Amino acid sequence: MASTAAFLSTLAGSTSLGAATPASGGGSKKARFLVPAAAQRRRGVVRAAVSGTEQAAPASGETTKKKGGSDERVVQVHSAEEFDGALRxxxxxxxxxxxxxxxxxxxxxxxPCMVELSRTCGDVDFLLVMGDESDATRELCRREGITAVPHFSFYKGAEKVHEEEGIGPDQLAGDVLYYGDHHSAVVQLHSRADVESLISDHRGDAGKLVVLDVGLKRCGPCVKVYPTVVKLSRTMADTTVFARMNGDENDSCMEFLRDMDVIEVPTFLFIKDGEIVGRYVGSGRGELIGEILRYNGVRVTY
Structure with missing residues (x-):
């Protein structure tokens, strides 16, 4: 396994727009720490995973006039000052x-996909910048390194955490869910202490199977499989607890990944009665569900 320093160096080098590898998609089922996931440019239905519904995307020949601030929660900004103020x-x-x-x-x-997401994702703010609106918006695009549109940038604490361009509605919905989800049944873990506390809560005969989704912030397969994790956390709530940790969030998380010998992501750890009883490495929906059922005592035939 590569050293932490080498990994962090590679991660930092992947954030510039010109050389960035989009965090979602790709045919790979798993991503090694030091190998960026290939981009998958897809168009399809809007998977509103937050509400568990699907809505049809516009037809290929259909266009919609942008309305900015009049489209409910999507706020159009017209200058760097407004942009920075919204982030703060x-x-x-x-x-x-x-x-x-x-x-x-x-x-x-x-x-229209972004407008629909704004209606279901109450914990996320949505902004629109029309790059050709004025000199002020053109300068803002230059400052943010935007070279092609449509381009989506994701910010937390006024810091850019992710960016994509040329994506379809389902990809956008998955990215929003992965980076903005704080209200699902998936427990968000931010340290080793969080993991130990969760495991302790589910020891004994009455404890549930704990499925810990270990990934990275900029991991395509991790983003791809996460909507499935959210849906399973709702449908299997009686028997299974789902949790998530991003290994590159802080030193404690990275140390936990090293101690668990996590080399590829996403890795799912299956924990029962305080013990790690198995793991699955990959982003295959059917395979993941099969493994969860198996560790819940359901006989699965492949």
Missing amino acids: AAKNRLVVVEFAASHSVNSSRIY
Whole structure:
């Protein structure tokens, strides 16, 4: 396994827009720490995982006029000052920004998806920047390194945590869920102490199976499988507790990954009565469900 220093160096080098590998998609079922996940550019239905519903995306030839602030919770900003003020006001809430242009058909096509997400994701702020609106918005795009539209940037605590361009509605919905989800049944773990406390709560015969999803912030397969984790956390709540930890969140999380010998992500650890009884490495939905059922005592035939 690569050293922590080498991993962090590689991670830092992947954040610039020009060389960034998008965090979602790709045909790979798992990502090694030092190998960025390939991008998968997909279009399809809007998977509103927060509400558990699906809504049809606009037809391929359909365009929608951008309305900015009039579209409910999507707020259009017109300058760097307004942009920075919105990020500060959001504090630790996720802020999703679409950088668009009036001449871009793809910008118009993806925008209704963002409006729909704004209706279901109450814990996320949504901003719209029309890059060709004025000199002020063009300068803002230059400052943020935007070279093509539509471009989506994700911010927390006024810090950019993720960015994508050329994505479809389902990809956008998955990214919003992964980076902004704080209200699902998935327990968010931020340290070794959090893990130990959760395990302690589910010891004994009355304890549930704990499924710990270990990933990284900029991991395509981790983002891809997370909507499944959210849905399972609701449908299997009687027998299973789902939790998540991003190994690159802090030193305590990274140390936990090393101690658990996690080399590839996403890795799912199955914990029962205080003991790790198994693990699954990958992002295959069917395989993951099969493993969870198996560790819950259900006979599974592959």
